[in-house]
Amino acid sequence: MKRASSTGSALLVLAVIQTAALHATSGTSAGQTPAAVRQIPNFEVDPSWPRIPEGWVLGQVASAAADEQDHIWVLQRPRSVRPGRGTGPPVMEFDEDGNYVQGWGGPGEGYDWPESEHGIHVDHEGYVWIGGQADEDQILKFTSDGTFVMQIGEGGHEKTNRDTENFWRPSDMFVYPPTNELYVSDGYGNKRIIVFDADTGEYKRMWGAFGNVPSDDPPAEGETGANRTLATEFDPADPGPPQFNTVHGVKVSNDGLVYAADRGGKRVQVFTTDGEYLAQAWIDRWCLVAGQGCGNGQTTASVAFSADPEQQFLYVASRSPARIWVLDRSTLEPLDSFGRPGIAPGEFGVLHHMTTDSSGNLYTSEVQDGRRVQKFVYTGLVDAPNE
Template sequence: MARFWVCAAGAGFLLAFLALHSRLCGSPVLRKFTFQISWRTEKILYRLDLGWPKHPEYFTGVTFGVAADSLSGLVYVAQRGDNIPKVLVFTEDGYFLRAWNYTVDTPHGIFAASTLHEQSIWITDVGSGSYGHTVKKYNSFGDLVQVLGTPGKKGTGLNPLQFDSPAELYVEDTGDIYIVDGDGGLNNRLIKLSQDFMILWLHGENGTGPAKFNIPHSVTVDSAGRVWVADRGNKRIQVFDKDTGEWLGAWNNCFTEEGPSSVRFTPDGKYLMVAQLNLSRLSIMAAPPVGSIGACSVVSTIQLADEVLPHLLEVDRKTGAIYVAEIGAKQVQKYVPLNSCVPSSGS
């Protein structure tokens, strides 16, 4: 009998050691084994970086968007409020660098589109002031470089181009731009622009059918040439061919409670990260193979505290870290992959 209890205690110690080791950046083999013996519970793929940022007091407004520049290692946060800086700049380790508040009225989405030759920050401005209803390009120090749309005038026009409530954009390495214009207001459309700002294709009808939208809120592009749109009001994600704009399919079976508010792919293309605002939840979904959309499959979730309200998220294309702009908590939080051996900012 004594031998039995010794063996049981040893087995329990081994299981506890394997679980701890997997959490602390252990080998993939041990991590896989740990998940297999964990009574098939949901996989835990990310952990909160408690040390990011170093000084949260710099968040002085409502944080609506976040962008990660993987080339420079910088993170840009867009926040709203009176008499506060609208853009905060941090290092990926969480150190505050600078802030700027030029020609930004009411920021919504923000995107870093840097190359080896140029660092660019794009912001969608949904304000009603003289800089509102536009999509604007800045350099990394906040100098205004380009304005798309008609400043201060909302509308539906395409020549000249007008916006009402442009929610977010995604800029490819080629310079092509995808804009979802429809966070309420006049428009419910997806527009693709060339790098010289010519309209290549668009889908612009309000409705529930294929290629129609009800509050298109976020957009991203995968490595297979597919454009993914968070069609929030219709509780689905719609998918299009990036070259032709052809509708390829939709995911709706994962969004019975609430529609998606943000979409981004992990660097390896294996997962689609999705935020659901009012559920305060991040879902990690398996990306479909090339040539098939199929139905969505949730691999893992990150349940945030009540009323945190994750609005838009970003995934660093180099480290795989997730940055979440939370309008309820008025902060940005960082999650790092468990399979990464890169020390977190709190280490």
């Protein structure tokens, strides 16, 4: 560890495992049927948000995070901008109206800046966390003005899930305020959720899919996002592969449930903060590989929560189908979806990470063709569509 010198309409197949345990944890007694959700959140895209400073274009926008003041922090990849085009720094802060506030980031003394920026998170104390997805082995912690605080992990080691000091291409991170613990989806190279003390960087615990011990073995047949199994051939009772495949996102709800976005596995898995497996939901399991109508065949890129204290709704970004699912968080029942492939406002060109602010507005980031962050303004609850 290094420190600063100063110190749509396609099929969504749903499989909920151990629902009684999930309901008990979420405040619904086992055996009790949750009340039906009759209304769902409604959003309208704001095509004028954000206001990029004149002369700049964004590179691939890897991630976005909201802070306690509802400012949105964008992590972009300046090195993906064509030569001769102006761009801003990797970390860019915007206020809620989309005005540029400040920016910083890049190589500096005392830390290893990632070769390819990937995840950003602003915690409850205002610290900014950064990760990368090239061959990165570290996560960085900064103050809001870009002052380096701490690095967890560094390169030059054997890349293995057994390592409790380093990462292998970590994809996302989230600090849970009640315990001040950092949850990391270590994700492209390794196959685990790993937890650290957010102040000291001390290792706490880790787990893989279903709470299993993370494996270094290559994915078994059918585990990758490139599988060619038809949707009609999946056994609904089959819980799926015992290991994660590209754990691409992680967030912790107010009631202490950990949501892991298994992009290559096409599912969301839910755990306690100690790593006890509770439930999972398949997300667009029908989605197959390129050449068969569904991008790279991967789906669950990120999750976010509605802004109400109970966080009634779970939002799931589905990468290749280019849409966002709205789920009832207590049951993981799909309620609605919106979005489609494209580059017009409200469409998605390689949907990546997303976040919500305290007003319930939803912000999405896009890499590759999209190269932008979009704001979806929360306009209230509306009647759910009839089945």
